[in-house]
Amino acid sequence: xxxxHSCNAEAALxxxxxxxxxxxxxxTTTPDTLISxxxxxxxxxxxxxxxxxxxxxxxxxxxxxxxxESLRLSPSSGGLQPWKFVVVADPTxxxxxxxxxxxxxxxxxxxxxxxxxxxxxxxxxxxxxxIRNVAAVKGVPVESLAGLRGMLMGGIVGAKDxxxxxxxxxxxxxxxxxxxxxSAALLGVDAxxxxxxxxxxxxxxxxxxxxxxxxxxxxxxxxxxxxDPYALAPKVRFGYDQVFLHV
Amino acid sequence: xxxxHSCNAEAALxxxxxxxxxxxxxxTTTPDTLISxxxxxxxxxxxxxxxxxxxxxxxxxxxxxxxxESLRLSPSSGGLQPWKFVVVADPTxxxxxxxxxxxxxxxxxxxxxxxxxxxxxxxxxxxxxxIRNVAAVKGVPVESLAGLRGMLMGGIVGAKDxxxxxxxxxxxxxxxxxxxxxSAALLGVDAxxxxxxxxxxxxxxxxxxxxxxxxxxxxxxxxxxxxDPYALAPKVRFGYDQVFLHV
Numbered sequence: 001x002x003x004x005h006s007c008n009a010e011a012a013l014x015x016x017x018x019x020x021x022x023x024x025x026x027x028t029t030t031p032d033t034l035i036s037x038x039x040x041x042x043x044x045x046x047x048x049x050x051x052x053x054x055x056x057x058x059x060x061x062x063x064x065x066x067x068x069e070s071l072r073l074s075p076s077s078g079g080l081q082p083w084k085f086v087v088v089a090d091p092t093x094x095x096x097x098x099x100x101x102x103x104x105x106x107x108x109x110x111x112x113x114x115x116x117x118x119x120x121x122x123x124x125x126x127x128x129x130x131i132r133n134v135a136a137v138k139g140v141p142v143e144s145l146a147g148l149r150g151m152l153m154g155g156i157v158g159a160k161d162x163x164x165x166x167x168x169x170x171x172x173x174x175x176x177x178x179x180x181x182x183s184a185a186l187l188g189v190d191a192x193x194x195x196x197x198x199x200x201x202x203x204x205x206x207x208x209x210x211x212x213x214x215x216x217x218x219x220x221x222x223x224x225x226x227x228d229p230y231a232l233a234p235k236v237r238f239g240y241d242q243v244f245l246h247v
Numbered sequence: 248x249x250x251x252h253s254c255n256a257e258a259a260l261x262x263x264x265x266x267x268x269x270x271x272x273x274x275t276t277t278p279d280t281l282i283s284x285x286x287x288x289x290x291x292x293x294x295x296x297x298x299x300x301x302x303x304x305x306x307x308x309x310x311x312x313x314x315x316e317s318l319r320l321s322p323s324s325g326g327l328q329p330w331k332f333v334v335v336a337d338p339t340x341x342x343x344x345x346x347x348x349x350x351x352x353x354x355x356x357x358x359x360x361x362x363x364x365x366x367x368x369x370x371x372x373x374x375x376x377x378i379r380n381v382a383a384v385k386g387v388p389v390e391s392l393a394g395l396r397g398m399l400m401g402g403i404v405g406a407k408d409x410x411x412x413x414x415x416x417x418x419x420x421x422x423x424x425x426x427x428x429x430s431a432a433l434l435g436v437d438a439x440x441x442x443x444x445x446x447x448x449x450x451x452x453x454x455x456x457x458x459x460x461x462x463x464x465x466x467x468x469x470x471x472x473x474x475d476p477y478a479l480a481p482k483v484r485f486g487y488d489q490v491f492l493h494v
Contacts, residue, residue, distance in 0.1 A: 033289045034435045037313030039280040044320045044430070066284030068491065072484055073291045075428060077442045081485055086492045093494055130483075137483045155443070167414055171464075174418045175440075178425015181322060183291070186433065188281045193422075195324045196402070206494055217418075236384045237319055238328055238376075244315065245333045247340050247453055 035186075047185040048235065050192040050220070052228035055109040059222060063187055064112060067221065070183035071114070074176035078152050080130050082122045082169035083176065084213055086115040086206055093205065100201035101218070106192040111222030115202060116177060117213040118169035121162050127152050170216045177217055184221055194218040282433075292482065294432040297439040297467070299475035302356040306469060310434055311359060314468065317430035318361070321423035325399050327377050329369045329416035330423065331460055333362040333453055340452065347448035348465070353439045358469030362449060363424060364460040365416035368409050374399050417463040424464055431468055441465040 059067070071085050088094055089112075097115075098107045107113060119126060131149050135142045160168060177193060184191045195217055202208070202215035224231050237243075306314070318332050335341055336359075344362075345354045354360060366373060378396050382389045407415060424440060431438045442464055449455070449462035471478050484490075 033282070033286040035280070035282060035433050037309050037434060040430055040433055041313055041316055041320070042280045044317055044426070047322075049322060049326075062284050066287055068487075069288055070291055070429075072487060072490055073288070073482070074425065075294075075296060075440055079296075079483055081490060084490055084492050086494060088494045090494055129485075133485060134483050137481050167417075171418050171421045174421035175425040175428075178321065178422040178427075179291070179429045180425075181422075182317075182426045182429035182433075183287055186282050186287055186429075187284060193322055211492075234384050235320070236326055236377075236381050238380060240315075240319060243319055243328060243331055245331050245458075247333060247335045247337055 040186075043185045044182070045235065047181065047191065048230060048233070050106060050110075050190045050222075050224045050228060051230045052225035053106055053109040053111070053190070053192070053220065053222045054225045057111060057223040059111045059189055063189060066187065067112075067180060067183055067189065070179055071176050074179040076172040076175065077168065078130075078156055079134075080122075080126065080152065080156065081172075082119045082126065083173050084117050084119075084211075085176075086117055086208070086215075088113045088115060088206070096205045097197070097202065100205060101194065101197035104194065104196060106194065106220040107197075107218070109222070109225075110192065110220035112220070114180070114219045114221065115206060115215050116173040116217045116219070117208055118166060118173050118216050120166055120169075120212050120214050122165045122169050123157055124153065127157060166214070173216045177219060180219060180221075189221055190224045192220040194220065287433075290432045291429070294428065294438065295477060295480070295482065297353060297357075297437045297469075297471045297475060298477045299472035300353055300356040300358070300437070300439070300467065300469045301472045304358060304470040306358045306436055310436060313434065314359075314427060314430055314436065317426055318423050321426040323419040323422065324415065325377075325403055326381075327369075327373065327399065327403065328419075329366045329373065330420050331364050331366075331458075332423075333364055333455070333462075335360045335362060335453070343452045344444070344449065347452060348441065348444035351441065351443060353441065353467040354444075354465070356469070356472075357439065357467035359467070361427070361466045361468065362453060362462050363420040363464045363466070364455055365413060365420050365463050367413055367416075367459050367461050369412045369416050370404055371400065374404060413461070420463045424466060427466060436468055437471045439467040441467065 068085070076082065088097065094108050094113060098105065101107045127149060130152070131142060131145050134145055134148070156168065157165065181191050181193060197215070197218055199215045203213070206215070208214060315332070323329065335344065341355050341360060345352065348354045374396060377399070378389060378392050381392055381395070403415065404412065428438050428440060444462070444465055446462045453462070455461060
């Protein structure tokens with residue numbers, strides 16, 4: 001976690017305001033799409049970790065597209081996005097993953113399945129890919145970003161050993177998972193975040209090793225089955241004073 | 248990450264449907280507070296990692312209360328909530344934290360500051376605290392949850408060494424950070440997630456060591472300054488094909 005340099009958890013960089021990255025929406029300065037605090041909490045309370053998905057219900061294309069975009073837009077340390085999101089649709093592969101997930105049927109029955117993966121041995125080549133992207137988006141020469149590159153190399157790549165960098169990348173994928181879970185709840189899509197799987201088996205089944213990736217966490221998404229008994233279970237959280245400290 | 252037992256990333260347990268935990272909202276089965284995919288993306292695109300907060304603008308009480316509740320409602324592996332969220336209001340402490348955060352002024356100027364902390368050496372006592380809470384919420388005897396306790400002890404506590412458990416707990420705090428960042432964007436609150444600080448110094452300044460906690464990541468929240476040049480910078484993300492794999 002420790003960084004020798006000042007390093008904001010998302011790259012927000014100086015430079016001329018260039019055309020937006022293709023695919024990004026316009027940034028608005030006057031938000032007119034806000035929701036109320038009460039509505040937000042109703043959505044977050046509505047969600048739960050689904051045990052039984054309705055295998056007949058599919059997430060429609062525009063909703064799914066927004067959920068994918070919520071992942072792409074997720075912040076990450078240094079803006080480095082040390083991840084790939086693997087969307088598994090192939091039923092045969094899904095079935096194999098069930099076996100590598102202790103038989104949990106959400107992996108098979110959910111409308112969509114995302115396997116979060118972190119880059120292993122994140123290094124200079126990854127930083128350079130990001131720097132090239134920054135240069136392209138901002139319309140500035142790569143050379144002008146030498147200071148940023150040095151900060152990211154020193155603050156993240158050079159400050160951690162290989163295991164530390166993998167752990168750092170894995171943490172970023174959980175941040176993206178949090179964005180996805182909240183986004184899904186807002187759109188009325190059910191989700192089941194899952195750690196109960198064997199990463200090494202997932203890596204093999206999905207061919208991740210050859211890509212320098214490793215599975216960190218899984219999220220099945222779709223719609224709860226009407227017969228899922230967990231849908232009506234009370235949410236179990238510690239009380240406010242047990243999780244908040246005020247200084 | 249590897250768990251020898253099937254273990255969903257949030258505890259959703261069988262048992263009789265008992266009264267909701269005090270403070271929870273009613274769970275609705277017919278969501279009427281959904282937002283559109285386009286509105287969600289507008290909110291996520293609006294957000295950015297703030298560099299300069301407006302020190303004169305405060306988050307109002309009901310909005311802040313909802314943001315705290317979004318943290319409390321965040322899912323976690325096994326539902327174990329291996330965290331505490333430290334909300335730092337004291338200006339003197341904030342000033343000390345600026346020094347331990349490489350001078351980053353968001354730590355001082357933001358309306359609110361949350362230091363995410365993970366439990367160190369998460370163990371049987373922590374599982375038991377959760378089990379007692381489950382029993383209380385569900386109105387069942389602790390003894391009836393022996394199976395759940397065994398699964399959590401075997402799948403998480405027993406499956407990892409001390410460093411592995413701390414890393415696991417730290418990842419959960421990033422999930423909660425993701426939920427908070429998305430929630431803030433939906434409510435029109437700006438945020439600056441930050442890894443650029445010295446955890447050991449934060450732990451000392453906030454008295455976390457005595458509590459068995461360690462700082463993992465920080466989020467400053469409030470409202471962007473009108474003069475923050477980063478507010479108008481284009482968002483830098485890899486293209487869709489660079490972060491998604493389809494299987």
